[in-house]
Amino acid sequence: MQIVQSKQITDLTELRFLRGDLTQSDAAAIVNAANEKLQHGAGVAGAIVRRGGKIIQDESDAWVREHGTIAHNQAALTSAGDLPGEAVIHVVGPRWGEGDEDRKLSNAVTAALEMAEKKHFESIAFPAISTGIFGFPMDRAADVMLAAIEEFFDQEPDSDIRRVDLVLFDQTATDTFTTAMQDRWPGSTR
Numbered sequence: 001m002q003i004v005q006s007k008q009i010t011d012l013t014e015l016r017f018l019r020g021d022l023t024q025s026d027a028a029a030i031v032n033a034a035n036e037k038l039q040h041g042a043g044v045a046g047a048i049v050r051r052g053g054k055i056i057q058d059e060s061d062a063w064v065r066e067h068g069t070i071a072h073n074q075a076a077l078t079s080a081g082d083l084p085g086e087a088v089i090h091v092v093g094p095r096w097g098e099g100d101e102d103r104k105l106s107n108a109v110t111a112a113l114e115m116a117e118k119k120h121f122e123s124i125a126f127p128a129i130s131t132g133i134f135g136f137p138m139d140r141a142a143d144v145m146l147a148a149i150e151e152f153f154d155q156e157p158d159s160d161i162r163r164v165d166l167v168l169f170d171q172t173a174t175d176t177f178t179t180a181m182q183d184r185w186p187g188s189t190r
Helices: 043-052 054-067 101-118 138-155 171-184
Strands: 002-008 014-019 029-034 076-079 087-092 123-126 163-168
Touching (some): 029 101, 043 087, 054 087, 087 101, 101 138, 163 171
């Protein structure tokens, strides 16, 4: 994977944008943009299960049996199966048009970060949540995700999380998120 841009968001934590495949991330935990039933058939979720193995779906099914469907402000944790990291953090991003999408996306990002903090993961990698089959506009998602990340670390400056990666699959996503980062933190990226 190629590092496109990075920024120190606290004295301890770096935010990086990478161009590549989330399933190849070396982060301790990767975030899966899941549906509320944790059925991982398409998009990022399907790719994670294809690469990580059936164990991820099996553990997701067990989570739903025990807890019920997952809400936008919750995160479910499974092992990473055959993926390079330790775990997959599953969150539900909003479908565009369902209402209150910005808050729901912000809640999903925050829930993933809270789970990573709770489990003492030093690194976490996100996809561009909800921008694929859920139809969330890429530029708006970039703004919401960056704001949620910034707010989390403003409240948790001593977090165990040392690295937050946003893994972007194509050039359009990379350009959009890079622009959003430069708009949010002018002149502070490398």
